[in-house]
Amino acid sequence: MKIHTSIDYQMNKTFHTFLYLCLCFTLSVNGQAKNEIEVRIDKKEFPKLAQDLILSLPNNIKRLKLYKETDGNENSYEAKFKLNRKHYSVEFSENGLIEDIEITIKFSAIEPTKKTNIKNYFKNSYSKHEVIKTQEQYVYDKSSNSKVFLDAVLRQNTYVLPNFEIIAEVRQNKKRTIREFTFNATGSLIYFRILDNTSYEHVLY
Template sequence: MKFKAVLILLSISSFVFSQTKNEKEERISESDFPTKALEVVKHLPEKCKRLKFYKETDGDTYSFEVKFKYKGNRYSLEFYNDGRIEDIEVLTKFKNLKDDVRGDISNYFKASFSKYRFIKVQEQFVKPSELEDTTFVNDVLDNTSKVSPNFEIIAEVKSDTNHDIREFTFNHSGEIVDFRILNPASYEHVLY
């Protein structure tokens, strides 16, 4: 009986780790954005530039996103379809990660793939339920957030049998949490 349970768990974890990301993103007007999310956007610092509004669809689910620049960095603030904040991501470079995190992530890629190339690296701050929306966003923008970031990495990877572009999520310690294979049709917009 225990053997069957382990086998089922392994099958489920394999399925979770091999999901394909079929994300589509379309630019929308500010008036098509959820009201609750617009309240957060209204409280962004005045120096936020180039605000662009998007609706993302991934299979049967959809979310909203506002992308902008602030103090030379590119941010993406994502909302659930009801306007609640999901996370805020900031584009970074792999070399800017802490040495120990960078080492652990590098070790994962070296052990898992014969070749790999990083395409995009982001710090991802997931909003804790106890924090007020504006406080959470402003703390991330001002680099004063106490929330430990995850790291999202889009990488081209090659193994003995496969060649894919995947989106990986690592926790704040550099441990792999999840990955999804990117569908080529959804790949291009993800590069912002």
């Protein structure tokens, strides 16, 4: 007969507590709401490294606007502009290092197989959904020069396969929320977050 000591009990209790905390952390991270604030700024307020990249943009860009963003914990910077009838967003870290480039597209423009994967996710996860905005997201992997990466994406001549960022209104358990979903290059979900009113306004462009 095996005798369970108090030490065994405490170890077992600690292990289960650890698993519970891990589960709670996972649930809180995936799908947590963030209150992002975006403020338009002058070029002189942009990080120096980011300024250098902005100066290298093609001369025919239109509507260039610079922003500082914060979610209460981290700061970042963003340059938004229009080029060849497409809307671009280039995001930078607080130090001015490029993080990703996003291009607004139509949901219908996504390659059929990937689009089907995304549609199946929404169908299986929510009772109703409506796509509001779709973007290709090209993540900088730091293996190449940042200017080369930027130029390649702007010329649509990059080897980097894009993720897809989709803002959608979804219904689940009779509750409607607006969420931002990130899918990988094959159309599988990576992450989503719930948008509050403040965040929703500025992510639409």
